[in-house]
Amino acid sequence: MAQLRYREALNAALREELKRDERVMLMGEDIGVFGGAFKVTAGLLGEFGERRVRDTPISENTIVGVGVGAAMSGLRPVVELMTINFALLAFDQIVNSAAHIRYMFGGQVSVPLVIRMPQGAGHQLGPTHSHCLEAMFLHVPGLLVAVPATPADAKGLLKTAIRDENPVIFIEHESLYGIRGEVPDDDQVTVDFGHARIAREGADVTIVGVSRMALTAERAAETLAQEHGVEAEVIDPRTLRPLDLDTILASVKKTNRCVVVEEGWPHGGVGANLAALIAEHAFDDLDAPIARVSGADVPMPYSKPLEDIAFPHEPQIVEAALVSLGARPAASGAR
Amino acid sequence: MSGLPETEAAREWLETMTLIRHFEERAGEMYARAKIGGFLHLSIGEEATIVGSTRALRETDYLVSTYRSHGYALARGTPPERVMAELFGRVDGCCGGHGGSMHMFDIERRFMGGYGIVGGNLPIATGIGLASDYTGTDDVTLCTFGDGASNQGTFGEALNLAALWRLPVVFVVINNQFGMGTSLARHSAVTDLQRKGESLGIPGTRCDGMDVTATHAVIAAAVSQVREDRRPVLVEAVTYRFRGHSMADPEEYRTKEEVAHWRERDPIPAFGALLEGKGILDAQAREQIDRAAIARIDAAVEFAEASPFPAAESLYEDVYVLDQHARGAYH
Numbered sequence: 284m285a286q287l288r289y290r291e292a293l294n295a296a297l298r299e300e301l302k303r304d305e306r307v308m309l310m311g312e313d314i315g316v317f318g319g320a321f322k323v324t325a326g327l328l329g330e331f332g333e334r335r336v337r338d339t340p341i342s343e344n345t346i347v348g349v350g351v352g353a354a355m356s357g358l359r360p361v362v363e364l365m366t367i368n369f370a371l372l373a374f375d376q377i378v379n380s381a382a383h384i385r386y387m388f389g390g391q392v393s394v395p396l397v398i399r400m401p402q403g404a405g406h407q408l409g410p411t412h413s414h415c416l417e418a419m420f421l422h423v424p425g426l427l428v429a430v431p432a433t434p435a436d437a438k439g440l441l442k443t444a445i446r447d448e449n450p451v452i453f454i455e456h457e458s459l460y461g462i463r464g465e466v467p468d469d470d471q472v473t474v475d476f477g478h479a480r481i482a483r484e485g486a487d488v489t490i491v492g493v494s495r496m497a498l499t500a501e502r503a504a505e506t507l508a509q510e511h512g513v514e515a516e517v518i519d520p521r522t523l524r525p526l527d528l529d530t531i532l533a534s535v536k537k538t539n540r541c542v543v544v545e546e547g548w549p550h551g552g553v554g555a556n557l558a559a560l561i562a563e564h565a566f567d568d569l570d571a572p573i574a575r576v577s578g579a580d581v582p583m584p585y586s587k588p589l590e591d592i593a594f595p596h597e598p599q600i601v602e603a604a605l606v607s608l609g610a611r612p613a614a615s616g617a618r
Numbered sequence: 619m620s621g622l623p624e625t626e627a628a629r630e631w632l633e634t635m636t637l638i639r640h641f642e643e644r645a646g647e648m649y650a651r652a653k654i655g656g657f658l659h660l661s662i663g664e665e666a667t668i669v670g671s672t673r674a675l676r677e678t679d680y681l682v683s684t685y686r687s688h689g690y691a692l693a694r695g696t697p698p699e700r701v702m703a704e705l706f707g708r709v710d711g712c713c714g715g716h717g718g719s720m721h722m723f724d725i726e727r728r729f730m731g732g733y734g735i736v737g738g739n740l741p742i743a744t745g746i747g748l749a750s751d752y753t754g755t756d757d758v759t760l761c762t763f764g765d766g767a768s769n770q771g772t773f774g775e776a777l778n779l780a781a782l783w784r785l786p787v788v789f790v791v792i793n794n795q796f797g798m799g800t801s802l803a804r805h806s807a808v809t810d811l812q813r814k815g816e817s818l819g820i821p822g823t824r825c826d827g828m829d830v831t832a833t834h835a836v837i838a839a840a841v842s843q844v845r846e847d848r849r850p851v852l853v854e855a856v857t858y859r860f861r862g863h864s865m866a867d868p869e870e871y872r873t874k875e876e877v878a879h880w881r882e883r884d885p886i887p888a889f890g891a892l893l894e895g896k897g898i899l900d901a902q903a904r905e906q907i908d909r910a911a912i913a914r915i916d917a918a919v920e921f922a923e924a925s926p927f928p929a930a931e932s933l934y935e936d937v938y939v940l941d942q943h944a945r946g947a948y949h
Contacts, residue, residue: 345772348740348745348776355745386936388725389713443943
């Protein structure tokens with residue numbers, strides 16, 4: 284085990300997979316000479332050369348489409364998009380091509396492509412660089428969606444993504460690049476898709492946290508324990524597709540209460556989807572309505588105090604858990 | 619006449635053009651009889667462009683086309699039975715009934731797809747070119763797209779990247795004079811389409827897409843150049859579709875006289891007459907080619923009719939490749 288930052292863990296995963304498999308190659312804006320906008324690919328151009336680590340023009344839709352074509356004809360490309368908002372320029376290739384090619388061509392070909400991108404607020408980048416759009420990708424059959432919250436998961440899930448035969452939307456979080464954590468050194472260690480991480484065990488309430496919100500939920504759980512005597516079970520799904528619904532349902536069966544926390548928008552979001560699935564499969568286990576904590580239903584504002592209240596923090600999660608436990612009166616729902 | 623192939627090849631070109639023509643005409647009839655659903659884009663009139671370009675390729679080269687994809691699949695060698703069955707939405711269709719008219723595909727013959735989004739295929743062809751370059755083969759990718767697609771962002775983006783990375787892609791713009799119902803002069807600021815790659819340093823040439831030997835000569839030269847130089851080129855094939863954009867097209871954007879004028883240049887009788895004039899085929903042989911094509915299309919329709927619809931249980935097949943490293947619910 285080594286103490287690595289999240290970005291270093293991603294870098295290690297890329298380095299190991301580039302070494303392991305000659306077919307793996309990287310493409311993206313400023314990933315080479317510049318080392319990546321968030322330095323995830325630092326040093327890889329020097330180590331692997333121009334053939335395998337390619338700076339691209341600013342052409343998101345084409346970069347992804349080139350990745351699709353290369354993946355269809357034998358390579359295992361990893362495309363970096365500088366932020367998740369830029370992925371919207373590539374939505375045609377992501378949805379109409381990457382996600383659907385295998386199905387529409389009757390299974391004759393697969394698209395083993397990884398598209399990495401960071402999301403998330405907190406850096407005052409305003410309404411075109413800060414959103415959390417995992418729900419848009421989760422919506423599309425044919426895509427897999429990974430949302431690592433820890434350095435170990437960042438490494439292990441990225442290695443799995445590169446080895447998987449399906450197109451994978453790999454969503455990193457801008458605010459997590461600098462966090463440190465224990466990461467296995469062994470280049471054979473991967474983290475399976477569809478296998479949730481139980482970040483904290485508890486019997487009173489289940490809190491499902493997505494992406495960075497898994498960590499915020501863990502801190503909220505500590506506060507619940509120390510200040511309110513409530514033992515929360517915190518679950519990080521790690522991948523939204525495939526989804527480890529069984530682990531979530533088993534937890535709800537034990538706690539009978541559930542809070543779902545996401546940073547993205549509430550309408551048609553990941554939380555709405557999880558709440559629907561839990562209600563469908565575990566209605567009889569629930570002693571209280573499923574609570575959702577989400578980002579505010581607004582484009583991300585620039586001004587610091589506004590940005591700060593536009594995405595969830597620990598106190599909102601604590602509050603939602605207490606409401607779910609009947610220890611607080613219910614406020615109005617997500618809006 | 620330059621570029622006229624050997625006798626056997628000349629016969630095969632005429633056979634393939636004739637096969638495509640009869641296939642498309644029959645598909646139109648089957649559409650009218652509701653055997654085929656959705657949109658149906660026919661390439662009647664464009665057969666010389668299809669055969670002239672595909673015959674410039676080796677078997678190991680890649681072909682990427684558009685939503686007007688039946689003719690390219692047939693020219694690449696996909697059996698008409700499989701293409702017709704796909705139009706009928708049957709299990710024996712080349713994509714098992716998942717794709718339909720706009721999305722033919724045949725991995726064995728390196729026909730890398732029909733694509734339903736205008737301009738969406740250019741980045742994919744560029745990526746296939748990247749894979750050829752990366753793995754050190756001398757395979758070439760030929761990518762066709764319409765005049766309308768030359769206005770999409772992907773045209774500039776993909777050509778730029780292919781030129782920048784020196785990828786072996788022949789971009790062929792099929793100028794059939796219309797982006798759906800909007801004429802070239804009304805949709806493109808530059809109507810000399812072969813010049814549209816100039817700002818990216820991509821040389822352009824043009825061929826008469828109604829003349830199979832001329833098309834073949836120009837595209838074969840382009841393919842050799844790309845194979846040799848590892849740099850993309852742009853070829854404009856000037857052609858015309860005799861039928862509407864799709865079957866749902868009242869054709870109010872062009873005159874009957876204009877269509878009649880182009881029909882006089884019908885590439886199939888023109889090439890047949892040329893071969894007859896050269897003494898390569900006699901009238902009887904031409905007649906025989908026509909009858910054989912009709913018989914083959916009869917068989918294709920019979921095959922498609924006999925093939926079952928996909929079973930309901932197959933609805934979720936081929937959405938994902940299931941992996942041992944993945945658990946949980948995919949859907």
